[in-house]
Amino acid sequence: MGSKRKSEDSISRGTPDNTEKRVKTSTGLENAGAISSESSFQEQIRCHLTELEKLIGQMMNSPDSIRDHITEARHDIVKAAAKLEKAFAKTKDTSSSGGNDSNESKHSEQNFDISGTPGLPQLPPIKDKSLEKAVFTHPGVVGDCNTISSDLSYDRLEILGDAYVELIATRLVWDRFPNLPSGRMSQIRELLVKNETLAEYATSYGFDRRASVPRDHLNQPKRWNKTKGDIFEAYVAAIILSDRTNGYDVAERWLSQLWIPKLSGLDHVRPPNFQCKEALAKKIMGKGVKLKYIDERPPIQLKGGMQTFFVGVYLTGWGWDNQHLGSGQGLSKTSAGDQAASQALLNKPLIDEIAAVKRAYDAKTKTERATLNQS
Structure with missing residues (x-):
């Protein structure tokens, strides 16, 4: 009984050394770097996630004396999550260094499911892996844009994607609202292509979790929102560029399915007869x-x-x-x-x-x- 009370007191004080040791022991994150094969890495990562969820669940269900100190223990959970993120990065590096495009594609699909998010259409794949990598790379993490090829980031892709997104949106509004004045068409198109809308889609598909961006972006909501919108536009461009035959049709079909729910509530904007x-x-x-x-x-x-x-x-x-x-x-x-x-x-x-x-x-x-x- 005394030993149990001593254990609870130790947890409630949130001693950093003890808590960090407990997180490390329960998750085994320090061993992630020792796994050599891709499948073993991914199995280990799934275990990390399960154990981390259990740890958080145990803390939330603890007595009040423990729950009151969750803020202190959260510091250690953040450390564990950072180690988990490194394990993900090592998995990606291992896949890329193998020089096997099929393995790299398999890894991408396992960690970022493109089979379709609930309520959203299936995310079309990017067939060119170098373009896919560029889509999720911010120019700020590849160095000076004047000295390093912009093909390493989404810098150029975003410009092209922006044009494609606006063109596809315009065609959709044109077809859905016949005879609508140009001013009203522009207003409805803006609803579809504005940065907030595209950033929302990017988050829903997990683009934010895949992106390599400067750390300070994450602490600046407006800037981060703009970045997510840019990544979404770059993704559209990459779909089209990686499949010169069918890419545009695939992107148009996907975006139209995304946008239709937003337009379905606007049928009342069809112009009256003005009689x-x-x-x-x-x-x-x-x-x-x-x-x-x-x-x-x-x-x-x-x-x-x-x-x-x-x-x-x-x-x-x-x-x-x-x-x-x-x-x-x-x-x-x-x-x-x-x-x-x-x-x-x-x-x-x-x-x-x-x-x-x-x-x-x-x-x-x-x-x-x-x-x-x-x-």
């Missing part, structure tokens, strides 16, 4: 009469760069001065104005009253003209 403005004008417009469509409040910014506009229609004439007839909202000023006209037409008592005044005026004008012609 309500014409119907309202035909019913109440006349000489000296003015219909004004005015912004009633500032537009609201939506995700993806789109906006919601708020427009009201007002009448001056037939005895009314700046009379409000109706209000509407839409993803463009044109659609918001048309909705305002639609609401005005639904306000039948007022519109019928205005129309009656117009008819009386037109009848009077017609009679005066007939009398003038007779004389």
Whole structure:
């Protein structure tokens, strides 16, 4: 009983030397470098992960006296994770040094599954392994770009990938939203190609875990987000470059499957017929009469760069001065104005009253003209 209490006290104090020793013993990370074959490395790594998960689980299920000191013990877990990361790196180095492309491909697929993430389409492979390595290498980790070939990083690939991504997105929006004005097409395309969207996909596919980047990037969220977006664009370029025959079709099919869920909620942006403005004008417009469509409040910014506009229609004439007839909202000023006209037409008592005044005026004008012609 006394020995058990002594053991718990030792853990709760979070003594660095003791905790580090316990982590090393339970995970056996210090022996990772001694494994020579690729399959043995990977088996050892799986064991490391299992043991590390057990260690964390035991700590989380410990009595309060232990759980209160998890922050101290976390330092040792981070050390263990760093050793695990080195084991992964050694596995990759061993695979590359063997000069066997098939083994390198097998290793990549085992550690980074391309069979499809839940909710996402299957990730197309990059057939050229040198391009694949460049995709996940930041220019900042290969030295001076002026002295070292940029083919070692994603520097050039990202530029080409950016163009492909924008082209494929434009074609998708063009096909899905026929007759949509160019301004609205640009807004929807931005929703698909903006950096936040691409970085989100990169994270979902585990690109961030495969990337070699300067350490300071990880502590700068905006910069890291931009880097993940660049890696995603480079990946698209590498798919196409590594398969000159079918690469573009593969990339287009994959990106379209990725983007369709984002577009499915935008079917309402298809342009209306814009007939309500014409119907309202035909019913109440006349000489000296003015219909004004005015912004009633500032537009609201939506995700993806789109906006919601708020427009009201007002009448001056037939005895009314700046009379409000109706209000509407839409993803463009044109659609918001048309909705305002639609609401005005639904306000039948007022519109019928205005129309009656117009008819009386037109009848009077017609009679005066007939009398003038007779004389």
